Amino acid sequence: MDSPDTNAVLARDAGLEFPILSDPDLHTTDAYGLRHLGGGPDGQDIAHSASVLIDRDGIVRWVYVTRNVRVRPPPEVVVAAIDGLPAARGAD
Amino acid sequence: MHTGMFDDRATISSSRTRLLAFGGVGLTLLGVVGYFVVALRFGAALPQVRNDAVPNWILIEMGMVLSAFSIAAAGPGRRGLPMALTALNVLVAGAFAGLLYDFSAIPPASGPSLGIAAPSFTLLDQSRRNVSLADFRGKPLLLVFYRGHW
Numbered sequence: 001m002d003s004p005d006t007n008a009v010l011a012r013d014a015g016l017e018f019p020i021l022s023d024p025d026l027h028t029t030d031a032y033g034l035r036h037l038g039g040g041p042d043g044q045d046i047a048h049s050a051s052v053l054i055d056r057d058g059i060v061r062w063v064y065v066t067r068n069v070r071v072r073p074p075p076e077v078v079v080a081a082i083d084g085l086p087a088a089r090g091a092d
Numbered sequence: 093m094h095t096g097m098f099d100d101r102a103t104i105s106s107s108r109t110r111l112l113a114f115g116g117v118g119l120t121l122l123g124v125v126g127y128f129v130v131a132l133r134f135g136a137a138l139p140q141v142r143n144d145a146v147p148n149w150i151l152i153e154m155g156m157v158l159s160a161f162s163i164a165a166a167g168p169g170r171r172g173l174p175m176a177l178t179a180l181n182v183l184v185a186g187a188f189a190g191l192l193y194d195f196s197a198i199p200p201a202s203g204p205s206l207g208i209a210a211p212s213f214t215l216l217d218q219s220r221r222n223v224s225l226a227d228f229r230g231k232p233l234l235l236v237f238y239r240g241h242w
Contacts, residue, residue, distance in 0.1 A: 001240050021213075034203055054225075069197075
């Protein structure tokens with residue numbers, strides 16, 4: 001929900017090379033069922049911390065939604081989910 | 093002479109008690125304060141520390157053991173300080189548990205169902221370029237929703 005400018009500062013400071021998207025009105029967050037009502041520092045709505053893995057055909061294959069603001073999916077769990085995706089069609 | 097020896101032993105025992113009692117609180121505080129230092133500064137690099145605080149709970153348990161020893165080591169009638177510091181130790185550990193598991197808990201959200209077509213989107217990236225779900229067709233995509241940078 002941060003602005004593109006805020007995200008640009010974050011990407012630069014943290015050296016991130018992947019796209020960081022801005023969803024200021026939370027439309028995409030709502031479409032994914034991830035609005036956290038009143039979860040922001042000033043009581044505003046923000047997104048739940050979540051990871052969604054989408055396969056080559058645009059199908060949702062794995063979802064991790066945290067129940068605790070401190071907790072994120074362990075990297076090996078994410079990698080295992082990615083490894084579990086079916087290979088590209090015709091590749092095997 | 094006899095009395096003098098007894099006094100020496102009592103002094104040694106009470107300084108050992110004090111060392112154990114303060115050491116116990118010190119270890120617990122190190123575990124608690126260490127969590128916030130490590131999780132805030134290196135949380136991204138140490139996900140297991142951030143998620144489960146395992147080394148911190150080990151320190152806190154060691155602190156509890158020292159507290160228990162301090163009470164056991166105290167002579168009769170000299171248990172006030174070790175008991176008070178042990179109570180403080182339990183309070184600090186309880187507050188840490190409350191902060192970790194209760195205060196930072198959030199209501200559940202289901203997120204998208206598995207097996208459905210991911211909802212499409214077009215959003216601005218950090219360079220103000222439009223990025224759409226459709227751009228990633230033919231490639232796996234990991235979407236990470238985060239709570240904002242504050």
